[in-house]
Every structure is written in C-alpha cells, then in structure tokens.
Amino acid sequence: xxxxxxxxxxxxxxxSNFLGxxxxxxxxLASAPPTDKEVNVRRAYEAGWGGxxxxxxxxxxxxxxxVSGPRYGAIFGADRRLLGLNxxxxxxxxxxxxxxxxxxxxxxxxxxxxxxxSLMVPCEEEPWRKILKEVxxxxxxxxxLNFGCPHGMAERGMGAAVGQVPEYIEMVTGWVKxxxxxxxxxxxxxxxxxxxxxxxxxxxxxxxxxxxxNTINSITSxxxxxxxxxxxxxxxxxxxxxxxxxxxxxxxxxxxxIARSQDTKGLPISAIGGVxxxxxxxxxxxxxxxxxxVCTAAMTYGFKVVQEMISGLSQWMDEKGYESxxxxxxxxxxxxxxxxxxxxxxxxxxxxNQDDCISCGRCFAACEDTSHQAIEMSEDRVFTVKDDExxxxxxxxxxxxxxxxxxxxxxxxxxxxxxxxxxVPADKRTWLEHPNNPSADPNTCIIRGQ
Amino acid sequence: MTNSQSTPGIVPNRLSGDAYGDNFxxxxxxxxxxxxxxxxxxxxxxxxxxxxxACPTTIDIPLFIRQIATGTPExxxxxxxxxxxxxxxxxxxxxxxxxxxxxxxxxxAEGKPVVIGELQRYATDKAMGAHPFTRAxxxxxxVAVVGAGPAGLSAAHRLAMHGHDVVIxxxxxxxxxxxxxxxxxxxxxxxxxxxxxxxxxxxxxxxVKLGQALGNGLTLDKLSADHDAxxxxxxxxxxxxxxxxxxxxxxxxxxxxxxxxxxxASDLSTLPVGRHxxxxxxxxxxxxxxxxxxxLGAEDVALVYxxxxxxxxxSKFEQDLAASKGVRIITHASPKAVHGNGAVREVEFxxxxxxxxxxxxxxxxxxxxxxxxxxxxxxxxxxxxxxxxEGRKISISMTGRTSRAGxxxxxxxxSGGDDLTVTAVAEGRDAAEDIxxxxxxxx
Numbered sequence: 001x002x003x004x005x006x007x008x009x010x011x012x013x014x015x016s017n018f019l020g021x022x023x024x025x026x027x028x029l030a031s032a033p034p035t036d037k038e039v040n041v042r043r044a045y046e047a048g049w050g051g052x053x054x055x056x057x058x059x060x061x062x063x064x065x066x067v068s069g070p071r072y073g074a075i076f077g078a079d080r081r082l083l084g085l086n087x088x089x090x091x092x093x094x095x096x097x098x099x100x101x102x103x104x105x106x107x108x109x110x111x112x113x114x115x116x117x118s119l120m121v122p123c124e125e126e127p128w129r130k131i132l133k134e135v136x137x138x139x140x141x142x143x144x145l146n147f148g149c150p151h152g153m154a155e156r157g158m159g160a161a162v163g164q165v166p167e168y169i170e171m172v173t174g175w176v177k178x179x180x181x182x183x184x185x186x187x188x189x190x191x192x193x194x195x196x197x198x199x200x201x202x203x204x205x206x207x208x209x210x211x212x213x214n215t216i217n218s219i220t221s222x223x224x225x226x227x228x229x230x231x232x233x234x235x236x237x238x239x240x241x242x243x244x245x246x247x248x249x250x251x252x253x254x255x256x257x258i259a260r261s262q263d264t265k266g267l268p269i270s271a272i273g274g275v276x277x278x279x280x281x282x283x284x285x286x287x288x289x290x291x292x293x294v295c296t297a298a299m300t301y302g303f304k305v306v307q308e309m310i311s312g313l314s315q316w317m318d319e320k321g322y323e324s325x326x327x328x329x330x331x332x333x334x335x336x337x338x339x340x341x342x343x344x345x346x347x348x349x350x351x352x353n354q355d356d357c358i359s360c361g362r363c364f365a366a367c368e369d370t371s372h373q374a375i376e377m378s379e380d381r382v383f384t385v386k387d388d389e390x391x392x393x394x395x396x397x398x399x400x401x402x403x404x405x406x407x408x409x410x411x412x413x414x415x416x417x418x419x420x421x422x423x424v425p426a427d428k429r430t431w432l433e434h435p436n437n438p439s440a441d442p443n444t445c446i447i448r449g450q
Numbered sequence: 451m452t453n454s455q456s457t458p459g460i461v462p463n464r465l466s467g468d469a470y471g472d473n474f475x476x477x478x479x480x481x482x483x484x485x486x487x488x489x490x491x492x493x494x495x496x497x498x499x500x501x502x503x504a505c506p507t508t509i510d511i512p513l514f515i516r517q518i519a520t521g522t523p524e525x526x527x528x529x530x531x532x533x534x535x536x537x538x539x540x541x542x543x544x545x546x547x548x549x550x551x552x553x554x555x556x557x558x559a560e561g562k563p564v565v566i567g568e569l570q571r572y573a574t575d576k577a578m579g580a581h582p583f584t585r586a587x588x589x590x591x592x593v594a595v596v597g598a599g600p601a602g603l604s605a606a607h608r609l610a611m612h613g614h615d616v617v618i619x620x621x622x623x624x625x626x627x628x629x630x631x632x633x634x635x636x637x638x639x640x641x642x643x644x645x646x647x648x649x650x651x652x653x654x655x656x657x658v659k660l661g662q663a664l665g666n667g668l669t670l671d672k673l674s675a676d677h678d679a680x681x682x683x684x685x686x687x688x689x690x691x692x693x694x695x696x697x698x699x700x701x702x703x704x705x706x707x708x709x710x711x712x713x714x715a716s717d718l719s720t721l722p723v724g725r726h727x728x729x730x731x732x733x734x735x736x737x738x739x740x741x742x743x744x745x746l747g748a749e750d751v752a753l754v755y756x757x758x759x760x761x762x763x764x765s766k767f768e769q770d771l772a773a774s775k776g777v778r779i780i781t782h783a784s785p786k787a788v789h790g791n792g793a794v795r796e797v798e799f800x801x802x803x804x805x806x807x808x809x810x811x812x813x814x815x816x817x818x819x820x821x822x823x824x825x826x827x828x829x830x831x832x833x834x835x836x837x838x839x840e841g842r843k844i845s846i847s848m849t850g851r852t853s854r855a856g857x858x859x860x861x862x863x864x865s866g867g868d869d870l871t872v873t874a875v876a877e878g879r880d881a882a883e884d885i886x887x888x889x890x891x892x893x
Contacts, residue, residue: 359555
C-alpha cells in the first residue's frame with residue numbers, strides 16, 4: 001500500500017506541484033460532501049488521495065440549513081451504472097469553528113498532502129478578509145473561491161451569482177489577493193456563455209489558478225406520477241448541479257478553451273468534471289490541467305477508487321516514458337483548434353474487421369437509416385463498407401458494441417477517394433484555402449491549380 | 451411404507467418427502483425485477499435481429515427486451531403474445547439454445563447469449579392477469595378445432611380474436627395437449643399449463659368439448675358439415691413399437707404415458723418407478739422421461755440411443771441436463787430383445803456403427819438390468835382421415851391447407867417444421883389467419 005501511494009512501485013513519479021502546493025499525486029478530492037468532515041478527509045488521505053479541497057465554508061453565524069429530503073438525482077447507463085449525478089446540497093452546514101479546528105488538525109497530521117479550503121461568503125470585502133485570516137491560521141495550503149455553486153447560495157447573491165458576473169469575480173479575487181498570501185484558485189461555473197470571460201476576470205483579479213467546472217444547472221428526472229422534477233421535496237423540485245462522467249466532455253472543452261486562448265494561456269488549471277479513471281485524468285492534464293479534482297467517482301465507488309487512478313496513470317506514464325506529470329501536461333492543448341484549420345484533404349474510410357464482427361447490424365442500421373447509406377448487408381449478415389459512399393463520419397465506430405471492430409483507415413497520398421473521385425494530395429488544404437470558400441486566399445487556389 | 455433408491459422392482463416412495471419438491475421445482479426459477487433489468491441491458495437491439503429470424507413464431511425479441519429494459523414489461527408481453535399466444539409456455543419449454551439464443555450475437559461475442567427465454571417468461575408472467583386482447587365483432591362464422599394442444603389453442607385464439615366462433619374438441623379429459631400432458635414437470639410448475647389455457651380462453655368465443663376425438667364420436671365429414679372450416683391439431687396419437695422380442699413384457703411402457711402420469715399426479719411420492727430404468731430413444735421425450743425417472747428416485751437410469759450424440763433430437767443443453775441429474779447416456783446401441791420372466795429383467799442391446807450403408811450392428815451385444823423400460827422412439831399419426839400425407843403426416847401448404855377444401859392442419863400431426871411447441875403455435879396461428887382470410891372472402 002505504502003509503495004502504491006508513494007508511487008515507488010512504478011517507475012513514473014506522480015508527484016504534483018500545483019502553485020507550489022505539493023502532493024504525492026495529482027488526484028485531489030473536490031470540494032463536496034466527501035470532504036466535509038475530518039473523519040472523511042483522514043480516510044481519504046489514508047486511501048491515497050493526493051489532496052483535498054475542503055467542502056466550502058461560509059461565514060460564522062447560524063449554520064446553513066439543507067433540505068432533509070433527497071438531495072441527489074441521477075441518470076444511468078446500462079446495468080444502472082451511474083453516469084450523471086445532480087445535487088441540491090448547499091455549502092457546509094457545520095459551524096465554521098468546527099471546520100477550522102478540524103482543518104488545522106488534519107493538515108498538521110498530513111503535511112505531505114494538499115489541503116485547500118473552499119470559501120463562499122457574501123460579496124463584501126470584510127467577510128472575505130475575516131475568513132481568510134481564520135483560514136491562514138489552520139495551516140491550509142490555499143483557498144478555492146466557490147463562484148460556482150448553482151443552487152440555493154446563488155439565490156442569496158453568492159456562488160454562481162458571483163461567477164456569472166466577471167466584474168464580481170475580479171473584485172472578490174482582488175480582495176482575496178489583497179488580504180492573504182495563500183495561493184488562490186477561482187472555481188468557475190460552466191453556467192455561462194463563454195468560459196473565457198470569467199477566466200479572464202479571475203486573472204485580472206490576480207488569481208493564481210482557476211478550477212473548473214463546477215456543476216451544471218440541471219433537472220435529472222421528472223416524476224411522472226407526481227408531475228414534479230426530481231429530487232423531489234414535498235412535491236416540488238429545483239434545478240440541481242450536474243456532475244459525473246456525463247459532464248466530462250463539456251468540462252474538457254472549457255479546460256481546453258482556457259488552455260489555448262491567447263489571453264488565458266499559462267493560467268494554471270485544476271480540472272474538474274467527471275474524472276472517474278486514470279485515463280480521464282490523463283486526458284484533462286494533456287489538455288493543460290495541472291491536476292484534477294474528483295467527486296462523483298468517489299461518491300459512487302468510495303475513496304478506494306483513487307488506487308486505480310494512481311496505478312493506471314503510473315503504468316501509462318511508464319509505457320510512454322513520461323518521468324513526471326509535467327512531461328505530458330498540456331501536450332494536447334496546441335492540437336485543439338478551430339474547425340477552419342482542419343485539413344479538408346484528410347480522408348479516412350471505415351473498415352470492419354470481419355473476424356471481430358458479431359453481426360449485430362447496428363452499424364448498418366445507423367448508417368442506412370441516419371447517415372450515408374455506406375454499409376452493405378449481405379444475405380448472411382456480413383457487413384461491409386461502401387467506400388464510394390462512406391464520408392468517414394465515425395457513427396458506425398461509435399455504435400459498434402465491439403471495441404476496435406470498426407476502425408478508420410487513412411487514405412495515403414495519391415490514393416483515390418472513391419466517393420469524390422479525387423486523389424488525396426500531398427499538401428493540406430483547410431477551409432481558409434478551399435475553393436468553395438468565397439473568402440479563401442485566391443493565391444492558394446491558383447498554386448494548386450484550382 | 452418407506453422405500454429407498456435400491457428397493458427392487460417398481461415401487462413408489464423411494465425418496466424422503468422434501469426431495470420430491472426440490473427435484474421437481476422450476477428448472478429455471480423466474481427472474482426477479484432486478485435480474486430482468488440486468489439481463490435486458492445485455493441486448494444490443496440488433497438490426498434485423500438473428501434471434502427474431504430463428505424464432506418459429508418470429509417474436510420481435512429486441513423490441514420486447516427493450517420494453518422490459520424501459521420498465522414496461524406488460525408492453526413486452528403484448529409484443530410476445532401478438533406473435534405467440536402461448537409465449538408463456540414457450541418461454542419455459544422452447545429449446546432456446548438451438549433457436550433464438552443460439553444465434554444471439556452475444557453468443558458470438560462472449561459465448562453467453564442474452565437469456566431470451568427467461569426474459570420472455572418474465573414478461574409473459576406479468577401478463578397472466580387480465581387478457582390483453584379483445585375480440586373483433588362477431589362474423590357469424592364457426593370453426594371446429596380438433597385438438598386442444600399448442601396448435602389448436604393458437605389457432606382457436608386467433609380465430610376467436612377475429613370474431614369467429616370456435617369449438618375445440620379434445621380426446622383427453624383436460625385441455626392443453628402436450629403442454630398439459632407431455633412436458634417434464636420441472637419445466638411447467640404450479641399448474642402453469644392449465645392456468646395458461648384458462649387465460650387464453652378468457653378472450654371468449656371458444657367452446658371446449660373434452661373427451662371427443664376423430665373416430666371417437668367425431669368424423670371429419672360431420673365437422674365439415676357443421677362448421678365453416680376445420681383445423682386439425684390433434685398431434686400424434688400413436689406410439690412406435692420397439693419391434694423386438696419381449697417388448698410386451700410387464701414394465702415396458704411408453705415414455706409419453708409416464709410423463710403424462712407424472713404431470714397429472716397430485717402426489718409424486720405415490721408414483722411407482724423402477725430401481726433400474728432404461729429409456730430407449732434420443733429425443734426430448736426420452737430425456738424428459740429419463741431425468742424424471744431419476745428425480746423420482748430410480749437408482750440408475752440409462753438413456754440408450756442407437757446413433758451418436760450429435761444425432762440426438764434432444765439438444766446439447768438437454769443432454770447435459772440429463773447427465774447432470776445422473777442419467778447415463780449410452781449411444782450407438784440398438785435394442786435387440788427384452789428379457790425376463792413375465793416382467794422385464796434385462797434389455798439386450800447391439801452396438802452399432804455408422805457405415806457406408808447407414809447404421810449397422812457391430813455384432814457385439816450387451817445387457818442392461820431393467821425393471822422398467824420407457825420407449826421414446828417416436829410417435830405416429832394413426833388415422834390420416836383420408837387426407838393426403840407427406841411422409842407419415844398430413845400434408846399441408848405454407849398456410850396449413852390440407853388436400854381437402856375447408857380443412858386446415860398444423861402442429862405435430864402436420865408435415866414440415868420441427869415437432870416443437872413453438873412450431874405448433876406458429877402453424878396454428880398462420881392457419882387461423884388463412885382460415886380467416888378465406889372465410890371473409892379474401893383467400
């Protein structure tokens with residue numbers, strides 16, 4: 001166990017340094033129910049988590065009140081595998097002083113683990129100054145500003161109510177940097193039109209990093225007997241914050257946008273959104289995240305799930321020859337581009353491996369009914385691709401239940417695309433050079449003889 | 451009186467009380483809701499699904515499984531029953547391992563098909579309350595159905611649904627045919643066959659007259675004169691004889707009678723069974739008899755078949771089931787004589803081999819001790835009612851028409867198809883549709 005946690009069982013070093021905050025691995029538990037109590041945070045560290053963002057603290061006073069009915073709703077995949085979870089829980093409902101005492105004790109006992117404190121107080125300078133001083137006394141490694149909580153607190157002018165107004169983000173971040181030297185991570189809400197706006201505001205305010213995404217406004221289900229959204233509280237429901245594997249694609253796009261935008265490039269990112277396996281973490285980090293935060297996977301499978309993340313990431317790094325996480329962080333970010341820069345002369349064709357094919361015919365149904373009628377079905381259920389119809393849309397690959405059975409073969413230079421009758425050229429042509437583009441550079445077309 | 455497995459002769463009560471209940475409980479206990487959802491999730495909803503093609507009644511299997519997966523098993527049941535009104539019994543007795551499940555793409559992918567039969571049972575069990583179909587307005591036409599087995603019941607239901615009045619005649623004292631009398635008890639527990647018949651008849655418009663058969667109070671001429679159409683689904687009444695010396699000795703019985711007695715017994719401990727039982731044959735009837743003889747407490751049961759295992763009518767699953775229950779399967783052995791003084795004591799077999807001229811005896815013989823012998827070497831039509839035959843069965847067209855106008859036939863008594871419950875249901879249904887079209891002037 002010790003070996004596993006220290007990463008010495010594998011060659012790769014999972015050690016993470018995020019904003020100068022050290023942790024033995026890049027897997028942090030996000031600010032959420034799993035990090036609400038000393039007892040759980042200790043157990044999380046024992047299970048192997050590299051860091052913890054303590055569940056959001058509010059200002060002193062009467063504790064926050066939660067609903068006492070169901071707080072979570074979910075959607076499921078096959079075999080009732082949880083794909084998406086939403087919640088209507090608020091920030092910690094335990095007294096501030098209890099949380100602060102526990103944070104201090106835990107940090108003292110686990111000096112090698114990251115401990116960040118999530119904060120949300122009213123949008124005034126004094127409450128922020130006050131709570132920062134209290135947090136500093138705990139020895140915590142940094143603070144995360146909860147500008148994302150989409151329900152309840154937002155109705156009181158906090159959480160997403162701040163995160164949706166870039167000026168407020170900048171102002172509050174400025175106060176935090178003014179009153180504390182602790183590293184400051186601004187947690188962004190995805191419930192906005194352009195993630196770059198709040199990210200830029202956080203930068204202007206002096207944020208050391210952003211973390212994203214917070215949960216997405218959502219209704220997971222409707223009770224068709226009671227005619228009410230779920231989770232249902234006494235016959236009524238409200239939107240909750242959506243998270244889990246289902247939100248990962250949305251989160252990855254937002255992380256990539258910040259990582260590649262000229263204005264925000266280089267801003268450290270702690271990625272959040274459906275991280276469930278080592279691969280999810282590797283993907284976020286390849287897009288530019290310095291580490292990842294996890295919640296739903298732990299809430300679904302327990303703290304132990306981090307052990308697969310550790311061993312998996314380590315094995316993959318060994319296989320790829322990466323010695324530390326910094327070797328691969330951000331490597332995929334430059335490959336994220338706009339559609340107009342994609343090579344329109346790149347041609348692939350679907351290929352069905354007949355040895356792997358189980359003849360379910362889903363590729364045929366998908367292609368025939370909803371795509372390009374490019375798959376042929378024989379009397380004896382052999383499925384083959386019609387190269388002269390295939391536009392390489394990839395739908396057959398996506399609906400095939402056998403991984404790797406249908407693949408995309410890239411046509412080589414000078415090979416004829418049977419669909420268009422055109423030869424694949426040696427150079428590449430994007431929309432910017434394409435003859436069908438009225439604003440394309442005519443020189444490119446002339447050079448290519450078009 | 452308490453007997454044991456080693457008590458000589460043919461005696462009842464070989465087992466302790468609880469053992470009968472355990473031995474004859476459901477072979478496949480019903481899926482609970484959770485199990486059904488997990489099993490349904492495995493279906494890939496194939497295009498033009500192979501399972502559907504393999505089903506003699508062409509049930510839309512991907513659709514009904516998706517309906518289970520989405521929490522509407524009653525709709526799933528209707529999808530099944532639309533095509534196969536005896537979908538409940540077929541879910542229990544179909545050799546799915548040689549039909550739908552054999553061609554399931556997950557059999558190809560993982561060697562484990564979606565458990566279609568068990569899912570079908572799950573869905574149809576949910577529909578055994580209120581009858582899901584209603585009759586069309588009366589047509590004023592009347593159809594006679596001979597035989598209240600799967601073919602006759604299927605035809606009768608479809609005809610009644612179309613608004614015709616149906617009279618079913620059956621020789622036995624109870625309706626159901628082989629569902630009631632000819633299937634191993636552990637495949638149809640809790641009187642399911644009778645309950646299913648009652649449920650099927652609740653559509654209305656069907657009168658059942660029991661104890662009446664062709665040649666026993668009925669003639670085809672009279673039925674044709676009294677009704678607008680006749681459907682024959684009386685199955686196979688005759689049983690092939692062994693045709694060897696001594697085959698009339700006491701203790702030499704027809705397997706179908708043993709199976710029937712077993713199904714009708716209210717207390718299995720009262721049923722006598724031999725200490726040494728020999729079953730001759732290689733089909734489902736042979737397996738059903740052999741397994742049940744073992745489950746009743748016979749000390750040893752041998753199932754003897756004249757060809758190899760691959761030629762047995764019983765599926766691999768059935769053969770393995772028999773073996774797992776302790777039945778010894780002996781292949782390539784043909785009966786030569788039954789020995790004994792009044793009652794059977796031994797059966798003599800000759801080893802056989804497949805040669806250029808077909809099956810031939812090798813010259814070597816052996817004897818098996820036996821105090822009870824069950825013959826399961828096929829059944830025969832008996833009186834063909836003057837209809838044209840094909841092989842030894844009534845010749846029918848694709849839609850069940852016989853050589854006589856106004857007379858249709860289906861099920862085991864008719865040519866074509868495997869002698870399976872599900873095939874009989876399909877033939878009864880299709881003949882009913884053709885009868886309906888004919889009677890309504892569309893045929």
